[in-house]
Amino acid sequence: MEQKLNNSPEILLNIAIELLKKIIATPSLSKDEYDVSLVIERFFSQRNIPTNRFKNNIWATNKYFDENKPSIVLNTHHDTVKPNKSYTLDPFIPLEKDGKLFGLGSNDAGASLVSMVQVFLNFYEYQNLSHNLIIALTAEEEISGKEGIEALFPQLPNVELVIVGEPTQMNLAIAEKGLLVIDGEMLGTASHAAHPNSDNAIVKCMADLQHILNYKFPKISPYLGEVKITLSVINAGTQHNVVPEKCSFTLDVRVTDEYSNKEVFEIIQSEMKSNLSARSFRLNSSKINENHPIVKAGLEIGRITYGSPTSSDQAIIPCTSVKIGPGDSTRSHTADEFIYINEINEGIGIYIKILEKIV
Incomplete structure (x- = not known):
């Protein structure tokens, strides 16, 4: 120049x-x-x-x-x-x-x-x-x-x-990395805490979350590594003696260039029993x-x-x-x-x- x-x-x-x-x-x-x-x-x-x-x-x-x-x-x-x-x-x-x-x-x-x-x-x-x-x-x-x-x-x-x-x-x-925010909800049966309940939403949700947090996506990016899932919000119950009918949570998912956000959502959905919804697929x-x-x-x-x-x-x-x-x-x-x-x-x-x- x-x-x-x-x-x-x-x-x-x-x-x-x-x-x-x-x-x-x-x-x-x-x-x-x-x-x-x-x-x-x-x-x-x-x-x-x-x-x-x-x-x-x-x-x-x-x-x-x-x-x-x-x-x-x-x-x-x-x-x-x-x-x-x-x-x-x-x-x-x-x-x-x-x-x-x-x-x-x-x-x-x-x-x-x-x-x-x-x-x-x-x-x-x-x-x-x-x-x-x-x-x-x-x-x-x-x-x-x-x-x-x-x-x-x-x-x-x-x-x-x-x-x-x-x-x-x-x-x-x-x-x-892209960003995918997923809101989830596990449904169960509400009951008095003193009685048996095999459909406790919190217990079911804990198992579901533990599974997905341990899940390993098969594709690893040379520059970005693995897809990262973080549990960032969880809410359930308001009283000590009442088992709630639902447990809700939010997952913060950092997506690599090996996947689109929609692909990652579909994989997570297939691995979990909770009802899931993605806030947006924009941030790839x-x-x-x-x-x-x-x-x-x-x-x-x-x-x-x-x-x-x-x-x-x-x-x-x-x-x-x-x-x-x-x-x-x-x-x-x-x-x-x-x-x-x-x-x-x-x-x-x-x-x-x-x-x-x-x-």
Whole structure:
């Protein structure tokens, strides 16, 4: 490419940090992202970059967008979970200390957002790119909502690849587990606790659950391992002397790329005696070919590939995608969430190096 960087790495980092501080200071809980979307719009407007809005999703294209070229999308989310009760700091006051920036959403996924914004600015005026570059900063990721990237995606032109910004320590998550939530109910016969009851719903349910929690799916993914079933909710009974007529429960199932969500549900259903219902089949697992140019580009600059156990908007993106971003997933949703300043600096640099190889 003929052009040089529009700004030095130091300038890009400083702009990123200031933007992240504004985002942290603007509460953006899922479904309530309008104010933070205004912050993002204002940022681009101050740089004379036109943006598009769909609900609380903000997106823009590179200056020399060519409708005849395929597009690469830089996508991450600007919504956050609710701050948990263990916070010792104000989650909405950005605090820079000891090389860290504290605040709700700083790690998940504010650092990815501001890094991607700087990368987009860096490439914005390039004239001879092989691909268009689109930035899409979207809502409702934390709740897998339908008004985020899923709603916006049909409006994005000629999408060939989506780079999803989530905390991966700037390594490439080339596979990601899907999520299947199953509600179940075991029926029995209600009775007085003092009398014999061979149809106790709780006892029957315990046996059914123990069976499925010990079940091993035959297919094992090279990157994601086994399908994982976790019992996360169980409810039965209200009185010590009454055997209830039912026992209800919820299973959290993390699905690998070896199965579709429907296939896993059918297998679980065939193995259990309880009545089961899936909340949704939307959040399937994803995988990118190991020989894809972006994977090769990441490996060439020393990044590693892995399978991610956590879900993201990749689950509802209907095209090839890869997950990569600054930060550490283990910090997400924790009290006093933070990002290291140098992680953002590294993120900007690595994104640029990878894109230089593929656009």
